[in-house]
Amino acid sequence: MRILLLAVVLPVPVLGFPSMKNANPEVLERAAKLADRTTAQYVRRQSIPSDPLGFSASETNCGPTPCLTFDEADQLVSTTGDHAYASPAVDEIRGPCPGLNAAANHGYLPRSGIVSVKEAILGLGAAYNLAPEVSALLAAYAVAVDGNIIEGLWSIGGPLPGDPGVPGLIRNGQGISYSHNNFEGDSSIARFDAYTNNGDAHSLDISKFEAVYAIGGNDTSEDGFGQRYTLDLFRQHREQVQNDAIVSNPYFFTGAFSTLFVVPGAYGFVITLMSNHTAEEPSGYLDGYNFKSFFGISGAPGSFVWNKGQERIPDNWYRRPSTNQYTAVEVAIDVATGYVAYPGSLKIGGNTGTPNSFVGVSVENLTSGVYNAETLFEGDNFACFVFNVAKQGLPDFLQGAASALNNATAFLQQYLSPIISELNCSQLAQYDAGVLNSFPGYHYSPIGPDNNYKK
Numbered sequence: 001m002r003i004l005l006l007a008v009v010l011p012v013p014v015l016g017f018p019s020m021k022n023a024n025p026e027v028l029e030r031a032a033k034l035a036d037r038t039t040a041q042y043v044r045r046q047s048i049p050s051d052p053l054g055f056s057a058s059e060t061n062c063g064p065t066p067c068l069t070f071d072e073a074d075q076l077v078s079t080t081g082d083h084a085y086a087s088p089a090v091d092e093i094r095g096p097c098p099g100l101n102a103a104a105n106h107g108y109l110p111r112s113g114i115v116s117v118k119e120a121i122l123g124l125g126a127a128y129n130l131a132p133e134v135s136a137l138l139a140a141y142a143v144a145v146d147g148n149i150i151e152g153l154w155s156i157g158g159p160l161p162g163d164p165g166v167p168g169l170i171r172n173g174q175g176i177s178y179s180h181n182n183f184e185g186d187s188s189i190a191r192f193d194a195y196t197n198n199g200d201a202h203s204l205d206i207s208k209f210e211a212v213y214a215i216g217g218n219d220t221s222e223d224g225f226g227q228r229y230t231l232d233l234f235r236q237h238r239e240q241v242q243n244d245a246i247v248s249n250p251y252f253f254t255g256a257f258s259t260l261f262v263v264p265g266a267y268g269f270v271i272t273l274m275s276n277h278t279a280e281e282p283s284g285y286l287d288g289y290n291f292k293s294f295f296g297i298s299g300a301p302g303s304f305v306w307n308k309g310q311e312r313i314p315d316n317w318y319r320r321p322s323t324n325q326y327t328a329v330e331v332a333i334d335v336a337t338g339y340v341a342y343p344g345s346l347k348i349g350g351n352t353g354t355p356n357s358f359v360g361v362s363v364e365n366l367t368s369g370v371y372n373a374e375t376l377f378e379g380d381n382f383a384c385f386v387f388n389v390a391k392q393g394l395p396d397f398l399q400g401a402a403s404a405l406n407n408a409t410a411f412l413q414q415y416l417s418p419i420i421s422e423l424n425c426s427q428l429a430q431y432d433a434g435v436l437n438s439f440p441g442y443h444y445s446p447i448g449p450d451n452n453y454k455k
Helices: 025-043 052-058 096-106 119-126 132-146 208-213 232-248 257-274 289-296 328-341 381-392 402-421
Strands: 114-116 154-155
Touching: 052 232, 052 328, 052 402, 096 119, 096 257, 096 289, 114 119, 119 132, 132 154, 132 328, 208 232, 208 289, 232 257, 232 328, 257 289, 257 328, 257 381, 328 381, 381 402
Parallel strands: none
Antiparallel strands: 114 154
16 A cells, blocks of 8 residues: 655735844755755655655654754743733633644634634644644634624634624634534544543543653653653554543544544644754753643642643744744644554544444545545645544534634635645545544534633
8 A cells, every 4th residue: 555645735824934144144045945846845745765664753743744953032032021921811722732722822813712713823823833834724624613604703622702793603602612523523532532531622621631741751750850751652552542532531532623633733732843953952842840731730640730721832942943844734733643643543434323333434434535554644634634524524524504613614704615625636526524423422513612722
């Protein structure tokens, strides 16, 4: 079987980038040449080496394109002044994503927790050097499935505040804390599965965090400086988290855009966006100290404490360089690489109402025979598949009048259509979500209180 790397070439909105004024011109030139060469290789569908496990293990914490230089002035992320840490106030919302919570606690995103697409692009670029097209897509998707279409806003946590002047919001703008299977999904790195925690998937599961923390080494001190985490370690661990969920969650489900792309992408974000970069380690390292800070954890292994909503960017922390933003091409490559290296993590299906009752659905059934396990990772097939799952899955998740559904679809289309148009998706058949209807977890849709993550 010939496995190829997919390429997702996305348009970059002209909305501003973190300043590179302090970067050395020679460094910029070398980095630009490296980026051009790397992109050209992916566009030509360069094969993953015959040893996908070795390919996965060799990746740096910057992802497919190593970070070769370090510029202190460019990469230092401010945690003072306007970006000083502040615990969220009573009326400020936090949610399941530690990176979003930390960005809001430092003012890189609105401290309210209510965010526009543009604010997501600028804020996540400034804090983490996440490329604009990635931020735009994920933010637009959050707006479409659980936000306020009329005002173009979404919540990084629970329901958006009610506005009597805004009629008929789809699902009342539940926010990503209550976006089960459309944004949030089972088997996350440290959050509960929704069904096993009374619909609450935004709270951290200490036992899950203990398990993922332990894969980084044997440093049991409170600072955790000796721990080290990589993309490959997280890919291995994700398969174990899935297997644990199958045994414990009668409603475990995987097969929507959230669990096929967003959840594994989030595993990668912890490494590629939260690693600290130095002159000695320009591609970055993630140790226990930084890991705990971004996840709002204090204490030593065995006595960890989750400080709800208190995620923070460490002081003297350096992001990935402006010359090497984490792009949509690289996110897609990293997700696909995880599946190729650890094929057991590519699960479609779910439990049938009791623990350990997992029934799988083949890619062929879900795509009416267009793709199968051997062809899914050829060329652009995987990218075509997951982005069409995002688009065609909307009707299954959205509730309300047809006009409201049309508005949500149109809003998302303006971000998805340019992406899909750059891909070779001519073979894609209709996404047949009907084969998923027998799984109770697919339809499980908890509704949250409007005060989650508030004091």
